[in-house]
Amino acid sequence: MDSAIPIYVISVAAELADMHPQTLRQYDRLGLVIPSRAPGRARRYSPKDVGTLREIQRLSQEGVSLEGIRRILELENQVAALQSRVQELGAELALRRSQPDASRVFAAGLAGDVVTLARGKRPRPRSQALMVWRPDPQSSGDKRVL
Structure with missing residues (x-):
């Protein structure tokens, strides 16, 4: 059973x-535990919500203020x-490493030919400039200079 399904x-x-x-209503108003709402605005709590309520109770009994509890829950x-x-x-990194072609870096040679470079190694500098680039996966087609 999914612990996030509001059933109670x-x-x-x-x-x-x-x-x-009434304590649960107060915690809802304070934003400590925000239950789902059923039609008619009735509160519905999930098993996960009940676990959070128990954690709030434990922390409260240890002397932590409600604001402190709110911050702890936020950080968790x-x-x-x-x-x-x-x-x-x-998982994405493992997938990329399993695809050998995806880990190659290409460069333009001095004669205009395409050169495959070993990952993490740069060509020796020569008298002419050499620019190495590959598509930036975080953008749409923009190039990143290495």
Whole structure:
């Protein structure tokens, strides 16, 4: 079961988190836990929301202020987003490394011919200038000078 699916009404979520429903409403107003809304504006909490409520309760019992809790939750969300992005980039890097042609760098030789360079190595300087470029994957067709 997906932990992000909103399935609990406020009374059930409050009971699962061992809190009063009014506390959940207050946390919603403060932006600590923002439940989904069903038709008619009724709050619906997911298992993930209930876990967050339990974490809020634990932190509160340890003496952390609500503002401190809000900041902790915000930072935890940022860390999770960054970890997800690192995994995405790792998968993209693995894909690029598995494609041998995608890792080559080309240059124009002095006679106008195309020269394949070893990755990370530059040609020896000669009396004429040599520009090495490859498409920048972050832009649409722009060139990046190496």
